[in-house]
Amino acid sequence: MSDSVLEAPDPFASTQPWAMQLAIRDERASRPTHLAVCEAAAQAVVKLLTDPRSAPDGEWYPLVHHWASGPIRKVVRRGRGIRFTQVQELAGVEVEHAGAQVRAFVPGPVDQVPAALTKMQVGGTExxxxxxxxxxxxGGLTIALTALTPMTTGKAAAQSGHAAQLALMSMEDEARLRWxxxxxAVRVVAPEEAGWAEAVQRARVAVHDGGFTEVAPGTQTAVAWW
Structure with a gap:
């Protein structure tokens, strides 16, 4: 009798929410800065969404399209050493920027996160x-993070990713080509209250959080312009 083979679960059969997972490399001896992580995370999200594998004829398209058609939830994790090395084998794209290393993974339901990713911490991302x-x-994008509500680095990185994604979806073709x-290129700023008010006025897109973690539902967490 042949050994039975366990089939991978069907992500589209899951009734759980979908999310894009992001992983920060966080080595004790060389921790990245808050803003570098936010900029790298935003770039990683955009590079995954514009990767040929995410195009309509690409292998990632069904998963990316399904997720992007609903709430664009993102979960940011951190890991060091072997924990970060192990997730390199998972489908995604990676950005190294200003001392930060962030990898964005092809989205899926939150109850089917690969084991290598579940071993990485969601907390402690500050x-x-x-x-x-x-x-x-x-031609680059500028993202401003709110001065009105404190956010950990992980939360701010997720909001930066949201802002970059909304910008990508909202840009006209010429602006997208220049980007x-x-x-x-992504520049993330953390203005004081007066600067935040100015940023809101000039913004082309704004992120209003779903309220899953850290902030109240509807909080305007980030804005972006180009």
């Missing part, structure tokens, strides 16, 4: 230093 924003790049030509 980086000890805020760091500096990247310099503006022609692509910039290498999907």
């Amino acid at each position: 980086m000890p230093e805020e760091g500096k924003s990247s310099e503006p790049v022609a 692509e030509e910039s290498g999907w």
Whole structure:
């Protein structure tokens, strides 16, 4: 008698919410800064969404399209050493930027997260230093994080990813082409209250949080312009 083979669960049969998982590399000796993580996370999200494998004829398309058609939930995790090395084998894209290393994974239901990812912590994602924003790049995107509500680095990174995704979906073709030509450059700023009010006024897209973690539902967490 041949051994039975366990089939992988069908993600589309799940009744649980879907999310894009993101992983931050967080080594003790060289922790990235808060803003570098946010910028890298936003870039990773965009690079996954614009990857040829996410296009209508690509292998990732059914999963990416299903997730993007609903709430664009993201879960940010952190890991070091072997924990981060193990997730390299999972489908996704990775960005290294200003000392930060963030990998975005193909979305799926939250009850079918790969084992290598479940071993990475969701908590403790607060980086000890805020760091500096990247310099503006022609054709790039600027994201401002709210000054009114405190957010951990993981939460802020997720909101930065949301803002970048909304910008990608909202841009006209010419603006999107210029952004692509910039290498999907992202600048994340953390203004004081007065600067936040100005950012809201000039924003082209805004993120209002679903309230799953840290902040109240409907909180405006990030805005972006180009």
